[in-house]
Amino acid sequence: IDTMIPLQSREIWKKHGVKKFEDADEFQSKFIQHVETTLARSLYNCDDLAAYQATSQSVRDNLVIDWNKSQQRQTARDSKRVYYLSLEFLMGRALDNALINSQDGTEEPGVQKRERIKGAIDQLGFKLEDVLEQEPDAALGNGGLGRLAACFIDSMATGDYPAWGYGLRYQYGIFAQKIIEGYQVETPDYWLNFTNPWEIERSEIQVPINFYGYVDRSGSESGDSTLSASKWIGGERVIAVPYDMPIPGFKTENVNNLRMWSARPTTEFDFAKFNSGDYKNSVEQQQRAESITAVLYPNDNFQEGKELRLKQQYFWCAASLHDIVRRFKKSKHSWEEFPNQVAIQLNDTHPTLAIVELQRILVDLEHLDWHKAWDIVTKTFAYTNHTVMQEALEKWPVGLFGHLLPRHLEIIYDINWFFLKFVESKFPRDVDLLSKVSIIEEASQERQIRMAFLAIVGSHKVNGVAELHSELIKTTIFQDFVKIYGPSKFTNVTNGITPRRWLKQANPKLAKLIGDTINDPQDDFLLNMSKLTELAKYAEDADFQTKWNDVKQFNKLRLADLIEKLYEGEDVINRDHIRNTLFDIQVKRIHEYKRQQMNIFGCIYRYLSIKKLLSEGVPINEVEKKYPRRVSIFGGKSAPGYYMAKLIIKLINSVSDVVNHDEEINNILKVVFIPDYNVSKAETIIPASDLSEHISTAGTEASGTSNMKFVMNGGLIIGTVDGANVEITREVGEDNIFLFGNLAENVDELRYQHQYHPKPLPEELEQVLQVVESGTFDGDFKPLVDSIRHHGDYYLVSDDFKSYVQTQSLVDDVYHKNKKEWLKKSILSVANVGFFSSDRCIQEYADEIWNVEPLNN
Numbered sequence: 001i002d003t004m005i006p007l008q009s010r011e012i013w014k015k016h017g018v019k020k021f022e023d024a025d026e027f028q029s030k031f032i033q034h035v036e037t038t039l040a041r042s043l044y045n046c047d048d049l050a051a052y053q054a055t056s057q058s059v060r061d062n063l064v065i066d067w068n069k070s071q072q073r074q075t076a077r078d079s080k081r082v083y084y085l086s087l088e089f090l091m092g093r094a095l096d097n098a099l100i101n102s103q104d105g106t107e108e109p110g111v112q113k114r115e116r117i118k119g120a121i122d123q124l125g126f127k128l129e130d131v132l133e134q135e136p137d138a139a140l141g142n143g144g145l146g147r148l149a150a151c152f153i154d155s156m157a158t159g160d161y162p163a164w165g166y167g168l169r170y171q172y173g174i175f176a177q178k179i180i181e182g183y184q185v186e187t188p189d190y191w192l193n194f195t196n197p198w199e200i201e202r203s204e205i206q207v208p209i210n211f212y213g214y215v216d217r218s219g220s221e222s223g224d225s226t227l228s229a230s231k232w233i234g235g236e237r238v239i240a241v242p243y244d245m246p247i248p249g250f251k252t253e254n255v256n257n258l259r260m261w262s263a264r265p266t267t268e269f270d271f272a273k274f275n276s277g278d279y280k281n282s283v284e285q286q287q288r289a290e291s292i293t294a295v296l297y298p299n300d301n302f303q304e305g306k307e308l309r310l311k312q313q314y315f316w317c318a319a320s321l322h323d324i325v326r327r328f329k330k331s332k333h334s335w336e337e338f339p340n341q342v343a344i345q346l347n348d349t350h351p352t353l354a355i356v357e358l359q360r361i362l363v364d365l366e367h368l369d370w371h372k373a374w375d376i377v378t379k380t381f382a383y384t385n386h387t388v389m390q391e392a393l394e395k396w397p398v399g400l401f402g403h404l405l406p407r408h409l410e411i412i413y414d415i416n417w418f419f420l421k422f423v424e425s426k427f428p429r430d431v432d433l434l435s436k437v438s439i440i441e442e443a444s445q446e447r448q449i450r451m452a453f454l455a456i457v458g459s460h461k462v463n464g465v466a467e468l469h470s471e472l473i474k475t476t477i478f479q480d481f482v483k484i485y486g487p488s489k490f491t492n493v494t495n496g497i498t499p500r501r502w503l504k505q506a507n508p509k510l511a512k513l514i515g516d517t518i519n520d521p522q523d524d525f526l527l528n529m530s531k532l533t534e535l536a537k538y539a540e541d542a543d544f545q546t547k548w549n550d551v552k553q554f555n556k557l558r559l560a561d562l563i564e565k566l567y568e569g570e571d572v573i574n575r576d577h578i579r580n581t582l583f584d585i586q587v588k589r590i591h592e593y594k595r596q597q598m599n600i601f602g603c604i605y606r607y608l609s610i611k612k613l614l615s616e617g618v619p620i621n622e623v624e625k626k627y628p629r630r631v632s633i634f635g636g637k638s639a640p641g642y643y644m645a646k647l648i649i650k651l652i653n654s655v656s657d658v659v660n661h662d663e664e665i666n667n668i669l670k671v672v673f674i675p676d677y678n679v680s681k682a683e684t685i686i687p688a689s690d691l692s693e694h695i696s697t698a699g700t701e702a703s704g705t706s707n708m709k710f711v712m713n714g715g716l717i718i719g720t721v722d723g724a725n726v727e728i729t730r731e732v733g734e735d736n737i738f739l740f741g742n743l744a745e746n747v748d749e750l751r752y753q754h755q756y757h758p759k760p761l762p763e764e765l766e767q768v769l770q771v772v773e774s775g776t777f778d779g780d781f782k783p784l785v786d787s788i789r790h791h792g793d794y795y796l797v798s799d800d801f802k803s804y805v806q807t808q809s810l811v812d813d814v815y816h817k818n819k820k821e822w823l824k825k826s827i828l829s830v831a832n833v834g835f836f837s838s839d840r841c842i843q844e845y846a847d848e849i850w851n852v853e854p855l856n857n
């Protein structure tokens with residue numbers, strides 16, 4: 001059907017054409033229009049929430065105009081597009097980001113667009129800060145993987161890449177965390193409560209998605225071959241409807257698209273059921289459809305293996321692939337051209353079914369020859385691995401899988417058959433190798449599909465997310481594939497973060513100081529971060545150090561306010577001493593491998609040491625010289641079913657209770673747990689850190705990205721030689737980071753020693769564990785203590801504790817006895833953080849993996 005406006009009518013279109021608001025006055029006009037019509041409210045009835053919604057609608061209007069232009073341009077140029085498939089997009093708030101990104105370089109020097117809108121909102125009787133606070137986080141992710149996807153789409157838009165994100169529009173994002181009597185309690189995050197001004201519903205697009213059923217091969221030419229076109233008769237059908245979110249770039253008119261699918265029932269009605277009088281049942285079955293996109297699975301680095309999760313994955317892959325293929329077909333290229341028009345990046349193995357679905361579309365629906373189809377598929381896909389931890393690697397039992405997706409299971413068997421034939425031709429009679437690399441794992445009671453292996457076989461490139469991690473995958477979990485394909489299929493792209501959100505938005509004061517200092521009033525350094533190196537020459541400048549320290553001071557006060565609010569008025573952080581109180585922060589998902597338990601044991605050790613000196617009669621001001629003022633701040637969610645992580649949260653809160661209320665120690669140590677850590681809280685927390693902790697057992701944290709955020713905000717790191725800490729050390733210099741602990745190469749041996757030659761614990765840790773066992777802190781922490789004492793200390797807390805404690809006292813020395821040195825380290829770190837911009841990552845992906853170019857106007 002032709003949906004275009006006839007030529008003779010287009011003049012009318014042009015006459016009325018929509019215009020962006022360009023200044024404060026035009027913004028106010030739009031704002032009022034939206035209050036009165038979109039919201040149907042008035043100047044007598046306009047609160048902060050209404051102001052937020054009207055502001056967002058106005059800003060969105062501008063984005064949509066650019067969005068339309070960008071999409072038309074991308075179509076007209078017929079350039080290769082990138083599709084970033086991620087089951088998580090941890091976006092946080094959109095409004096401030098859109099305001100910052102609306103800066104286009106055309107404004108007169110010194111007046112940024114955001115400032116003008118702030119002024120306009122002021123005049124209307126609101127405060128921008130309060131208006132921004134009204135927005136709920138779009139929290140459609142768990143942690144690093146989801147936030148990485150959010151940073152990447154920001155950088156793809158900023159770099160003018162024709163790129164779309166595809167995800168799921170969960171009705172419930174990651175749960176909100178409450179702390180009740182020290183324990184985590186989960187409450188649902190119904191984030192769509194007040195309609196979401198940032199999404200555009202596209203009900204006109206409806207993609208049918210099938211599940212279950214059987215394969216009918218009666219019509220196919222060769223009868224029994226699964227390789228030729230087969231007909232899958234689905235047994236259950238739901239409809240996928242997209243919701244689009246405009247993604248603005250910084251200093252560009254390019255606006256990309258994040259397309260999120262939502263599940264709806266079909267309008268087809270089961271008349272058989274209806275006629276048999278089972279009306280209620282057939283309505284209920286319809287309702288089941290919506291449950292597919294109801295809720296985000298709240299696990300980070302852990303696979304749960306539930307049928308609903310597999311359903312989510314297929315629903316999303318099938319809808320996205322259908323959309324991509326439809327767009328490709330409109331461009332009238334031949335199928336061989338597909339990999340020159342389309343690059344699909346798989347964010348972990350969660351979208352691996354997209355590989356199988358494309359093969360199915362090409363063979364079953366488009367009737368391409370199997371091998372021709374497979375050649376297209378493998379040239380299209382690339383796969384990013386984010387972990388080496390066994391419990392996070394996806395495997396699906398063939399029974400469950402084949403029931404839900406019978407045709408896809410056949411296709412996987414065929415893919416595996418050809419793959420193993422290829423292996424056998426390269427390494428004849430190596431049966432051992434065949435079973436090691438088979439996509440179907442035969443060893444366990446039930447056969448399982450190894451999704452990572454399928455992703456490797458179906459992709460042309462596989463990458464890890466930091467140098468150490470990319471080396472580890474080649475030498476451990478994927479070593480046989482390096483032997484089979486050669487090393488060039490495997491590459492590294494070290495993660496990054498967007499400096500727009502994590503510097504400009506989170507830390508406007510620091511961004512301003514940097515801009516003023518390096519004479520960059522238009523914030524070009526946010527695009528070209530190598531400009532930051534100019535800061536190095538001020539590293540020892542006393543005047544500059546003072547300004548730098550003042551910004552940190554401001555941010556620490558801002559965090560103190562947040563903590564006071566969350567602690568319902570309790571004055572946890574003593575503002576009088578904030579200048580010489582070290583803020584030590586560890587915020588991230590709670591996981592044994594990230595070792596928050598080691599951090600809290602360190603706090604206990606410090607507390608005990610202080611108490612010991614006091615009991616020996618040492619006066620408190622003398623004690624303070626040895627243990628200067630420190631606040632240890634924790635935050636993070638545990639997966640609801642992760643017992644040990646929940647116990648760690650309880651221990652932190654119980655220690656906090658004892659330490660914070662012990663008047664004898666005169667506030668020289670505080671322990672704080674910030675409930676419900678999320679993206680918007682991170683924007684307040686991260687800029688306030690003097691020191692942050694990235695202390696995973698070596699070899700377990702693939703990259704980490706909050707380490708980069710802290711450094712970008714002038715915080716120093718205490719960390720292990722793990723993930724991207726390695727490259728951070730290379731970039732900022734080893735004098736500017738506090739590294740400690742065992743190396744990844746020794747972890748196996750240490751674990752072996754724990755198993756077969758257990759040794760007594762180091763005395764520092766022994767002391768701590770005994771106090772924990774004594775019941776000083778409310779709760780039963782036996783399982784936590786036993787995991788170290790009796791169950792092999794898998795995360796090697798006992799091996800690293802001593803060097804951790806020693807390194808902490810080195811930190812104290814520099815911070816308190818040599819503040820100038822500290823500030824120098826802080827400034828030099830920011831000067832050299834440029835490498836960790838996600839703009840650099842996207843450029844690497846574009847050049848080395850996707851083979852796409854930016855689209856310039």
Ligand code: Z15
Nearest residue numbers: 144145301386387465701702703704
């Ligand atoms: C997740 O957040 C990460 C890896 C995973 O396999 C899953 Cl399922 C979730 C994290 C890594 O733990 C972290 O080290 C990395 O920085 C992040 O992905 C982004 O690559």
